[in-house]
Amino acid sequence: MDAKTPSRRRFLTQTAAVAGVAAGAGLVAKDMPAKAQGQVQSTHVFDELPRRGARYTIDHMTHYTPLQDYAGIITPAALHFMQQHSSELPEINADEHTLTIHGMVDRPLEFTMEDLKRLPSVARVHFVECHANSSPAIHDADDPNMGLPVQYIHGMASCSEWAGVPLSVLLKEAGVKSGGTWMVNEGGDPGKFSHTLPMQKAMDDCFVAYNQNGEPLRREQGYPIRLIVPGWEGPFNVKYLRHLKVVDQPYMTWNESMNHSVPRNDLGGKSRWYHYQWAVKSVITRPSAGLEVRRGYNQITGLAWSGAGRITKVEISADGGKNYREAKIQGPVHSKAHTRFTFDWDWNGQEAMIQSRATDETGDVQLSIAELSQHWAIPIGDWKKLDKPRAIHMTAIQPWKVNRDGSLRDAMFV
Numbered sequence: 001m002d003a004k005t006p007s008r009r010r011f012l013t014q015t016a017a018v019a020g021v022a023a024g025a026g027l028v029a030k031d032m033p034a035k036a037q038g039q040v041q042s043t044h045v046f047d048e049l050p051r052r053g054a055r056y057t058i059d060h061m062t063h064y065t066p067l068q069d070y071a072g073i074i075t076p077a078a079l080h081f082m083q084q085h086s087s088e089l090p091e092i093n094a095d096e097h098t099l100t101i102h103g104m105v106d107r108p109l110e111f112t113m114e115d116l117k118r119l120p121s122v123a124r125v126h127f128v129e130c131h132a133n134s135s136p137a138i139h140d141a142d143d144p145n146m147g148l149p150v151q152y153i154h155g156m157a158s159c160s161e162w163a164g165v166p167l168s169v170l171l172k173e174a175g176v177k178s179g180g181t182w183m184v185n186e187g188g189d190p191g192k193f194s195h196t197l198p199m200q201k202a203m204d205d206c207f208v209a210y211n212q213n214g215e216p217l218r219r220e221q222g223y224p225i226r227l228i229v230p231g232w233e234g235p236f237n238v239k240y241l242r243h244l245k246v247v248d249q250p251y252m253t254w255n256e257s258m259n260h261s262v263p264r265n266d267l268g269g270k271s272r273w274y275h276y277q278w279a280v281k282s283v284i285t286r287p288s289a290g291l292e293v294r295r296g297y298n299q300i301t302g303l304a305w306s307g308a309g310r311i312t313k314v315e316i317s318a319d320g321g322k323n324y325r326e327a328k329i330q331g332p333v334h335s336k337a338h339t340r341f342t343f344d345w346d347w348n349g350q351e352a353m354i355q356s357r358a359t360d361e362t363g364d365v366q367l368s369i370a371e372l373s374q375h376w377a378i379p380i381g382d383w384k385k386l387d388k389p390r391a392i393h394m395t396a397i398q399p400w401k402v403n404r405d406g407s408l409r410d411a412m413f414v
Contacts, residue, residue, distance in 0.1 A: 053147030106175030231307030
């Protein structure tokens with residue numbers, strides 16, 4: 001950390017506003033080693049890991065977490081989802097990487113990785129979820145490379161234990177000036193992905209992470225450092241973090257204005273530009289579409305989470321929401337993190353519609369697609385059209401249809 005060198009101070013104080021182009025807000029991991037040649041029978045854990053789904057386009061790389069294939073609440077680093085708004089990952093030398101804090105501060109500062117690791121640290125369990133997770137358009141996907149439906153529909157959400165320096169520690173060290181109410185956070189990737197953040201949230205529970213699940217961040221997770229903004233949409237969690245600029249208003253960065261604005265019928269054609277905290281949400285991960293159940297005992301399991309805090313209750317319905325019964329919540333239950341639930345179900349061999357409904361500590365209850373449609377002023381019939389309305393921040397209850405032969409399918413828009 002160095003704020004004494006005159007040339008550096010001049011550079012910091014004269015740095016222009018942070019630019020915002022494209023890159024990723026979210027998150028998975030490198031392929032695991034293949035089975036060793038000549039090994040007759042292997043029980044190595046890497047050979048047991050499920051396959052993650054993947055989709056690649058000229059300007060996107062997406063990896064989907066196989067939610068149906070692991071237990072507990074911590075997503076293995078090798079399976080954590082990734083949404084990269086480019087066709088390649090940046091190569092960054094951690095020994096040369098620095099984090100700059102400038103703008104409306106008393107002392108513009110530059111931190112090396114060594115500086116950051118010497119400062120007070122925290123380690124907390126939080127989910128990270130892409131703003132486009134569970135979007136209606138994904139329900140119609142027909143790509144075997146993307147995995148099972150629960151994986152490609154809801155698998156752009158994962159949960160890890162992150163460790164790093166509280167953002168409040170860094171900002172207090174720099175000294176935020178009066179009027180510095182927002183921040184523009186920029187990544188060190190070639191596209192300089194940028195996103196704005198209110199100062200109130202920055203000073204609350206955000207931190208600059210350099211570890212995930214006990215190991216250094218992986219390259220696709222923002223190595224060497226990324227921002228963690230607990231409970232808020234994925235784009236806030238800027239990867240490859242390089243610059244933090246304190247400003248007096250929100251900046252309309254490229255990705256915020258071009259990719260993340262959502263047209264609203266109830267606003268007369270206008271769009272909602274800023275999206276923050278995730279509402280309460282849950283999904284049954286097993287059994288789910290593409291899997292099968294047998295007559296008799298089955299354990300229903302899944303994940304629930306909320307950007308507002310802890311999950312306090314999860315309910316299960318086997319008749320499409322007509323009746324609900326409370327599920328068991330497994331501990332520990334962390335704030336703004338995935339929570340595992342289970343439910344004992346005796347299937348009689350008849351058609352059924354299973355779904356989960358979560359409640360968080362604020363009393364917020366997960367909405368059905370019909371209830372969400374009313375809030376968003378979207379006619380319920382529009383969801384069933386081939387060209388479905390855009391729906392960033394989709395939190396509606398997910399129903400899975402159980403057929404008499406034991407197979408399951410996605411029933412969200414039936």
